[in-house]
Structure formats: C-alpha cells, structure tokens
C-alpha cells in the first residue's frame with residue numbers, strides 16, 4: 001500500500017493563450033471564431049509557395065502587455081524560429097515560433113490558496129507562435145476534413161517554472177493567469193472555445209529528493225480537468241515507482257469521460273524539430289519607447305485591485321480574491337460603491 005504522504009507532486013504548466021487581435025500573426029486574415037470553415041484563410045495561412053509572412057504589430061503589443069502583466073522581462077530583441085513537423089493541418093510543414101530568444105523572459109504570478117497563504121509561481125518565458133489548423137474527424141466515417149481558419153492565429157505560449165506542488169495550486173495558477181489576461185484584454189480566456197489551452201507537466205518525488213521524470217499531459221481544457229488529470233497522474237506515477245519501475249518520459253492525453261490519462265506518444269526532443277531562425281523574418285526589435293507607452297496604459301491588475309479592496313473597503317483577503325477573479329464583478333462592486341457615495 002502506498003504511503004502517499006511521503007510523495008510530492010512537481011508541476012509546470014505550458015499555457016497557450018490566443019491573442020485578442022483582429023487579424024492573424026503573419027497575415028491579414030480575420031480571426032473571428034465560429035465562421036464557415038476555410039473562409040478566413042489567406043495565401044500565407046494556406047502556405048502557398050513563395051508567400052511571405054509579415055509580423056502583425058498589434059500582436060506584438062499584446063505580447064508585451066501580457067509580459068508586463070506577468071511581471072516579466074521584456075526582451076528588446078527576439079527571434080522567430082521554424083519548428084519543423086508534419087501534420088495534415090499544418091500546411092507549412094513547420095510552425096513559426098520562438099525558441100532560444102523569446103519576446104518575454106522571466107516573470108511571476110502570485111496565487112492565493114484556500115488556507116489563506118499566497119505563493120509566487122515563476123514564469124520561465126512567454127513566446128509568440130502561430131496556431132495550426134484543425135482536423136475534423138467526426139463529420140464522415142471515412143474522411144478527415146481540414147479547416148484552416150485557425151491556421152496562423154497568434155498564440156502566446158506561457159511556460160511556468162516547476163514551482164507548482166498540488167492540483168489546487170495548478171488550478172489557482174490558471175485562474176489567476178486567466179483573470180490577468182482578461183483584465184488586460186489580451187486573451188478572452190475562454191477554455192471551451194480553445195482560446196486558453198493547458199499542457200500539464202507532472203512528475204513525482206519523495207520529499208527532499210531531486211525532481212523525477214515528467215510526463216506531459218496535452219490539452220487539458222478545463223480547470224476541473226486540470227485537477228482530475230493531476231490527481232490521476234500522481235497516483236499512476238507513484239504506483240509505478242513503488243512497484244520498482246521507472247516513469248517513462250512521454251506525452252499523454254487526458255480522457256475527460258474516464259477521468260484517466262493515457263499514452264499518446266513518446267516525448268519528442270527539441271532536436272527532433274530541427275529549430276532554426278526563420279529566414280523570412282528579421283529579428284524582432286522593440287524600442288524602449290514602445291514598452292514605456294504600453295506600460296503607461298496598462299490597466300489596473302488584479303493584485304492592485306485586490307489591495308484596493310482590502311485597504312480601501314475593508315474586505316478580507318478571501319472576499320477580495322473572489323471579487324477580483326471576475327473583472328465584471330469587481331467593476332460592478334465599485335460602480336455600486338461610487339453610486340452610493342454620490343447619493344450620500
């Protein structure tokens with residue numbers, strides 16, 4: 001029988017957040033959700049030979065804004081790389097992403113836990129990349145259809161340090177990140193529509209031991225599933241180690257219906273993708289003026305708002321964190337107070 005108290009979970013999250021922007025990262029095609037398939041596909045998004053990507057300045061500004069919202073280091077020079085792989089919904093045969101030189105470096109997010117404590121979770125990086133299209137398997141028993149509307153849409157990949165130690169912390173991290181993104185209006189945070197997608201990296205270890213081998217669980221797409229997937233995976237990995245085996249580093253999928261994870265593929269290494277700088281795109285140079293201007297116009301962040309609720313209105317930390325988790329609620333709360341003050 002396992003003594004689960006001896007074991008610790010180590011978790012790092014990779015979150016793909018779709019940027020709010022009218023057009024795609026490297027083309028002028030619309031990003032509108034729910035349109036007829038293949039109606040928002042420029043020649044660039046369809047990867048016609050000889051097409052040239054052109055960076056969308058608004059997406060760059062959104063990434064800088066998000067970096068600032070995550071207390072992140074904005075890199076004045078970043079580089080776009082090609083990440084090469086074959087997939088039917090990736091007509092280019094590579095994804096344009098950022099690898100060794102991302103637009104945002106180290107940052108952090110503060111999360112609030114049920115026991116009243118707060119904890120800082122490190123952000124490793126935020127990089128810009130394009131989304132792939134979508135394969136549709138359930139329209140016809142014998143055919144797969146491809147919809148390229150999503151192809152080329154701008155994503156921010158936000159990678160956390162392996163600082164998360166429980167399902168609760170992981171869930172609070174995603175909630176806090178989502179509320180920051182919504183406050184600053186850089187991603188709508190809608191997990192059902194896929195605007196926010198979460199990959200969970202998880203390993204287990206005995207307390208005081210070094211980190212163990214991790215598995216990456218792909219596309220865990222609700223806060224509830226994140227909790228379930230982590231708990232399932234924790235038990236699975238502990239069981240493997242306690243029976244004398246080793247955890248295999250692999251990519252797994254979470255089955256929402258069964259509440260289980262199952263293997264998808266063995267983990268690919270960076271060299272499998274043969275990353276190299278995209279020769280079609282010059283390095284991205286950002287001026288201090290632009291960063292300064294975005295900083296100046298940054299809306300009030302959830303943590304600042306929370307402090308205001310505690311100091312200004314005498315709410316408890318718990319009450320304030322509930323109110324700030326949804327910007328509409330806190331806006332309403334403040335509007336009511338202002339209205340009341342005006343009447344008195």
Ligand code: ADP
Pocket residue numbers: 010011012013014159160161162163201202203211212213214
């Ligand atoms: P990859 O590109 O292979 O996914 P990264 O260096 O980008 O690798 O790391 C992915 C994520 O895995 C990060 O969020 C990181 O915090 C997390 N991570 C790294 N090592 C471990 C570990 N031993 N256990 C759990 N998570 C880990």
Ligand code: MG
Pocket residue numbers: 014
């Ligand atoms: Mg990764």
